[in-house]
Amino acid sequence: MTTESTTVPALNEPRLIAESGQEAQIAALLEPEITSLGFRLVRIRLTQINGMTLQIMAERPDGSMSVTDCEAISRGISPILDIEDPIHSEYHLEISSPGIDRPLVRISDFENWAGHVAKLETHQLVDGRKRYKGTILGVEGDKITFRRESIAEGENENFILSASDIAEAKLILSDDLIREALQRDKALRKANGVEDGTTDTDETDTDS
Structure with a gap:
């Protein structure tokens, strides 16, 4: 698959798929600051990895994310986390790009x-199921068209979901996806003057 140019989305484009519960409260606290720094929040997760870990995925509107960007977000949100104290225990803060299977x-x-x-x-x-798998074919308004990977008897090859119906979605790793993601990343690093090999994760231990 060849790499195609992509349109750089708006910084303030709303998320259609967001968190719930405590993760949603943390997102509400942090997303304004992340946006003000020039980044888009992708996802927040609280996990039990390494004790308690607050995982924050973010990116620039063009999809790039360097270790320097991760550090900038960490500096920007740490005072908010210290003051608001949304996690009442010691935790590990991890900031990263969305990754290839984003x-x-x-x-x-x-x-x-x-x-x-x-x-x-x-x-x-939706049509008797909640889990789907398919190739993204295109978007029209809030309707997203996919092509099924496997077709059961009586099913159409393509299916359409409204964006508001989707609770969770992520890319599935493939050779084509890895190749295109690496090509895009290399082009963005070159355009932004970032050296190849720079990591895109920042980790901090935080006492609360």
Whole structure:
């Protein structure tokens, strides 16, 4: 698959797929600051990895994310976390790019990664199921068209989901996806003057 140019989305494009519960509260605290720094929040997760870990995925609107960017976000949000204290225990802060098999949380994510396979879960049953897998074919308004990877008897090859139906979506690793993601990353690093090999994760231990 050849690499195609993508449209750089708006910084303030809303997420269609967001957190719930405590993760949603933390996102509400941090997303304004992350946006003010020039980044887009992708996802927040609280996990039990290394004790308690607050994982924050973010990126620039063009999809780039360097270790310097991760450090900038860490510096920007740490005072907010210290003051608001949303996690009442010691935790590990991890800031990273979305990665190659990234979550798809905005309409522009589906547009920019058309041609690649995604797995999805809907909020409610849609045509008798909640889990789907298919190649992203395109977006029209809030409707996203996919091509099924396997077709059961009586099913159409393509299916359409409304963005509001999707509870979770992420790309599935493939050789084509890895190749295109690396090509895009190399082009963005060159355009932004970032050296190849620079990592895109920042980790901090935080006492609360």
